[in-house]
Amino acid sequence: MNSPLGVTSSAKVVVVGAGFAGLAAAASLIQAGFNHVQVLEAAHRPGGRVNTTRPFGPNVIELGANWIHGQKENPLFSMAKRHSLLSEDAYSSTMCLPTSVTPQDFFFREDGSLLSPSDVEHVCALFGKLTSRAFNNKLEKKYHSKSLGHYLDEAFAESPLASSFEDAAKVFEWCKRSECTDEASSSLYEVSALQIHEYTRLEGGFFNCLGPGGYQAMVDVLLKSLPPGVLLCDKPVTRIQWGLDKEGKGQSPCCPVKVLCEDGQEFEVDHVIVTASLGFLKERAWAMFEPALPEDKTGAIKRLGFGTVDKIFLKFSERFWPEDCAGIQLVWEEGPEDNDIYHSLSEGDSWRETWYKKICGFDIVAHHPTVLCGWITGREAQYMETLEEKVVREVCVRLLRSFTGWPVSEPTQVLFSTWWSNPYVKGSYTFVPHGVNGVREHQALAAPLPYRAIYTRKKPLQVLFAGEATHVNFYTTTHGAYITGIREAQRLIDLYTDQKLNSSEDCSSRI
Numbered sequence: 001m002n003s004p005l006g007v008t009s010s011a012k013v014v015v016v017g018a019g020f021a022g023l024a025a026a027a028s029l030i031q032a033g034f035n036h037v038q039v040l041e042a043a044h045r046p047g048g049r050v051n052t053t054r055p056f057g058p059n060v061i062e063l064g065a066n067w068i069h070g071q072k073e074n075p076l077f078s079m080a081k082r083h084s085l086l087s088e089d090a091y092s093s094t095m096c097l098p099t100s101v102t103p104q105d106f107f108f109r110e111d112g113s114l115l116s117p118s119d120v121e122h123v124c125a126l127f128g129k130l131t132s133r134a135f136n137n138k139l140e141k142k143y144h145s146k147s148l149g150h151y152l153d154e155a156f157a158e159s160p161l162a163s164s165f166e167d168a169a170k171v172f173e174w175c176k177r178s179e180c181t182d183e184a185s186s187s188l189y190e191v192s193a194l195q196i197h198e199y200t201r202l203e204g205g206f207f208n209c210l211g212p213g214g215y216q217a218m219v220d221v222l223l224k225s226l227p228p229g230v231l232l233c234d235k236p237v238t239r240i241q242w243g244l245d246k247e248g249k250g251q252s253p254c255c256p257v258k259v260l261c262e263d264g265q266e267f268e269v270d271h272v273i274v275t276a277s278l279g280f281l282k283e284r285a286w287a288m289f290e291p292a293l294p295e296d297k298t299g300a301i302k303r304l305g306f307g308t309v310d311k312i313f314l315k316f317s318e319r320f321w322p323e324d325c326a327g328i329q330l331v332w333e334e335g336p337e338d339n340d341i342y343h344s345l346s347e348g349d350s351w352r353e354t355w356y357k358k359i360c361g362f363d364i365v366a367h368h369p370t371v372l373c374g375w376i377t378g379r380e381a382q383y384m385e386t387l388e389e390k391v392v393r394e395v396c397v398r399l400l401r402s403f404t405g406w407p408v409s410e411p412t413q414v415l416f417s418t419w420w421s422n423p424y425v426k427g428s429y430t431f432v433p434h435g436v437n438g439v440r441e442h443q444a445l446a447a448p449l450p451y452r453a454i455y456t457r458k459k460p461l462q463v464l465f466a467g468e469a470t471h472v473n474f475y476t477t478t479h480g481a482y483i484t485g486i487r488e489a490q491r492l493i494d495l496y497t498d499q500k501l502n503s504s505e506d507c508s509s510r511i
């Protein structure tokens with residue numbers, strides 16, 4: 001193939017991780033003419049936080065990412081469209097968030113009674129109005145130093161709606177609990193109110209659905225653009241030694257980075273692009289890099305939040321909910337996102353006894369007429385992952401029976417995601433905690449190593465960082481991850497097409 005980069009294409013690159021970020025990086029490097037790209041994936045299969053499964057028959061169940069969020073300027077939406085991978089019934093599935101509630105979402109009290117849809121709608125509309133103030137950077141100054149949860153509580157208390165009917169505060173608690181699934185936080189009391197506007201929602205629907213192949217079909221598109229042998233699965237990377245040329249560790253000066261795998265295999269390369277999740281980095285970065293990562297990078301890894309969101313799928317032999325029901329939402333007398341309850345649960349570990357109160361509700365699932373999907377976040381989700389399937393099943397059935405009073409049969413199958421327990425993910429997605437400067441930390445995480453390489457005449461761009469957590473505005477999303485993969489590949493492409501840097505010192509131009 002005629003490479004636009006000509007002779008420089010022999011630079012060796014390892015990409016750690018085969019999620020959207022890693023696959024996008026590898027695909028664009030190869031397309032630009034890099035001939036020595038190796039993707040090392042710890043798991044059995046590529047995809048990362050995409051896990052398309054078929055546990056209940058031919059139709060897919062997404063244990064990880066489910067929707068393409070936004071259409072305009074969303075490269076994944078374009079890709080899905082180009083390859084005809086979008087669902088024909090474009091909005092075949094949504095989830096019940098405060099901003100997407102419809103009269104078909106049934107809200108139940110603990111005593112089995114239904115809340116009036118108009119009461120629910122009023123509270124959700126107010127919640128939507130208050131959160132959009134934060135999302136649009138229109139927060140009053142007095143809220144700037146507050147958590148999102150505290151801001152919402154105070155603004156809600158000022159509204160006449162708060163005292164207009166008895167259950168308003170309880171529905172508001174549900175709104176906060178539900179919003180945690182979008183923010184991947186344990187609680188909105190941990191999320192920054194001021195910083196949340198940095199997250200950018202792309203125009204177009206928030207819940208764009210994929211067709212029968214699910215999200216895996218998107219992963220497959222990227223996989224098809226990788227020549228055979230580029231991707232190696234079951235290859236956990238345990239150590240990355242960088243800056244070797246300076247320390248003269250006997251490597252070829254052309255290959256300043258050494259990547260070591262758990263199975264003993266080693267790769268000597270010019271560049272490595274790390275796409276491991278923020279959760280993995282929180283746990284392992286200290287042991288992985290030699291020399292250790294600079295302080296602003298370890299600080300960013302520590303300060304940015306990485307929350308757990310899990311899904312619980314229940315399959316029944318028949319539907320026990322009415323046909324016009326889009327889901328069953330649980331409104332507690334004392335819910336865990338109530339300010340007082342939240343703070344009392346923070347002491348000790350009594351929250352373990354009421355972990356199930358963190359379940360927002362159970363939504364119906366597209367193309368699965370007898371399946372419900374429950375959502376749970378935070379430490380309660382992490383705790384659930386440690387429980388036996390039988391326990392989770394019993395708790396869910398008990399909740400459904402007591403809240404609805406409907407004749408709920410025993411589920412025939414139960415399946416829940418375990419993103420926190422996955423050692424190479426360790427959670428679900430990124431959030432900006434209260435008191436943290438998200439922009440600064442995302443940028444620190446994304447900065448390539450070594451710093452100021454041009455001035456120190458070290459070979460630049462030894463270790464690059466991509467992945468969902470390294471995007472300032474699109475963190476949490478698949479398209480964010482994808483864009484960071486392209487971004488880091490482009491850095492390398494620019495490096496080899498930039499005459500100034502492509503000096504005689506650059507070994508790759510000699511080959």
Ligand SMILES: Cc1cc2nc3c(=O)[nH]c(=O)nc-3n(C[C@H](O)[C@H](O)[C@H](O)COP(=O)(O)OP(=O)(O)OC[C@H]3O[C@@H](n4cnc5c(N)ncnc54)[C@H](O)[C@@H]3O)c2cc1C
Pocket residue numbers: 016017018019020021022040041042043046047048049050063064065066067068069235236237238275276277280309310311417419424425427428429466467468469475476477478479481
């Ligand atoms: C439950 C859930 C629901 C979600 N829903 C949506 C949604 O509807 N829409 C949306 O846009 N986003 C959603 N997301 C977020 C989306 O899945 C992620 O933002 C995106 O997939 C992240 O891609 P990534 O490439 O950055 O990271 P990952 O997908 O985590 O990929 C990183 C890869 O690196 C591998 N790895 C880690 N450490 C090592 C190592 N040491 N050696 C080798 N390999 C390693 C991992 O195994 C993994 O495959 C959801 C996530 C979860 C968990």
Ligand SMILES: *[C@@H]1O[C@H](CO)[C@@H](O)[C@H](O)[C@H]1NC(C)=O
Pocket residue numbers: 043048051053055063422
């Ligand atoms: C994907 O889901 C299946 C359950 O169907 C599970 O066995 C597997 O471990 C999951 N993979 C990842 C990477 O989470």
